[in-house]
Amino acid sequence: MAFTDLETWLESTDRDLARLIQAVAEGCREVSRLVARGALGGVLGEQGTQNVQGEGQKKLDVIADDVFMDVARRCGVVRAAASEEQDDPVVTEAGDAPYLLLFDPLDGSSNIDVNVSIGTIFSVLRAREGAGFDPADLLQSGRRQVCAGYAVYGPQTQLVLTTGNGVDAFTLDPDSGRWLLTRAGLSIPAQAKEFAINASNSRHWAEPVSRYVSECLEGRDGPRGKDFNMRWIASMVADVHRVLNRGGVFMYPWDKREPSKPGKLRLMYEANPMSLLVEQAGGQAFDGVQAILDVQPTALHQRVSVMLGAAEEIEHLKALHRA
Ligand code: AHM
Numbered sequence: 001m002a003f004t005d006l007e008t009w010l011e012s013t014d015r016d017l018a019r020l021i022q023a024v025a026e027g028c029r030e031v032s033r034l035v036a037r038g039a040l041g042g043v044l045g046e047q048g049t050q051n052v053q054g055e056g057q058k059k060l061d062v063i064a065d066d067v068f069m070d071v072a073r074r075c076g077v078v079r080a081a082a083s084e085e086q087d088d089p090v091v092t093e094a095g096d097a098p099y100l101l102l103f104d105p106l107d108g109s110s111n112i113d114v115n116v117s118i119g120t121i122f123s124v125l126r127a128r129e130g131a132g133f134d135p136a137d138l139l140q141s142g143r144r145q146v147c148a149g150y151a152v153y154g155p156q157t158q159l160v161l162t163t164g165n166g167v168d169a170f171t172l173d174p175d176s177g178r179w180l181l182t183r184a185g186l187s188i189p190a191q192a193k194e195f196a197i198n199a200s201n202s203r204h205w206a207e208p209v210s211r212y213v214s215e216c217l218e219g220r221d222g223p224r225g226k227d228f229n230m231r232w233i234a235s236m237v238a239d240v241h242r243v244l245n246r247g248g249v250f251m252y253p254w255d256k257r258e259p260s261k262p263g264k265l266r267l268m269y270e271a272n273p274m275s276l277l278v279e280q281a282g283g284q285a286f287d288g289v290q291a292i293l294d295v296q297p298t299a300l301h302q303r304v305s306v307m308l309g310a311a312e313e314i315e316h317l318k319a320l321h322r323a
């Protein structure tokens with residue numbers, strides 16, 4: 001069977017954006033190679049440092065961060081880049097380049113050392129007109145993303161992309177090193193019977209989330225009138241990849257553990273790119289108040305409550321939050 005490759009797919013994309021996507025894809029291929037070698041490449045275990053959010057860094061968090069910062073510096077079309085792992089944005093030498101790149105270089109860090117799927121998430125915004133850069137330029141709402149995507153390093157390495165015209169998935173051919181289009185037009189069914197949440201936090205959940213999950217658990221005997229299955233991989237990339245491929249809902253909502261913290265996941269590096277992919281696949285993404293893509297960011301590393309996936313399920317969650 002002949003598959004379309006990424007270069008061909010990019011022929012209809014703006015030339016600079018195509019160059020950026022190509023460069024990010026090369027970074028993902030490099031990280032995939034390192035992940036696959038694991039202990040053989042000496043990349044597992046702790047780095048012994050903390051990131052800006054006070055989380056312990058794994059060696060691979062730092063290695064992957066270097067790979068994508070290098071991509072940003074070298075591709076020539078990125079004016080500044082920001083990463084979940086670094087306090088401040090990095091400004092490149094391409095002072096009038098058209099794009100800003102944001103990324104979570106290695107998502108699902110707790111799964112690195114146990115050989116469970118992990119990934120890289122990225123988001124592309126437009127730089128300001130003309131030249132120059134101010135960190136505030138990065139604080140654009142998710143609606144303004146020109147491209148979003150992720151790579152999942154699992155049994156296969158896949159790259160899932162949107163440039164605002166639907167969502168397509170490429171598989172990395174380990175023999176040729178090419179990214180080949182293996183699924184076009186991903187679409188999340190409006191109805192779902194599968195949900196993903198870390199249930200160990202249930203005692204801390206807000207009332208609408210507790211109610212939603214307990215209704216799911218009541219199954220066909222409860223108000224939803226159907227049975228639900230539950231999954232939790234603890235890699236957002238892998239959980240959202242399942243939602244995009246076979247439907248369902250993913251939640252990492254605000255909870256009472258740290259009431260002043262809006263959630264665990266990061267708006268700019270995780271929630272926004274995933275929300276654009278989910279909306280482009282016909283789903284919805286909600287933070288308990290509004291569509292995640294409409295949140296006006298106020299800080300680069302801000303966190304957000306996340307509920308995303310099947311449209312009818314998110315509508316139901318919205319109704320529970322309004323009640
Ligand atoms: P990370 O970017 O440091 O890996 O953190 C984000 C991850 C998500 O991938 C995942 O959904 C979540 O943290 C899992 O958290 P928990 O261990 O609380 O279930």
Ligand code: MG
Binds near residue numbers: 104107270
């Ligand atoms: Mg992450």
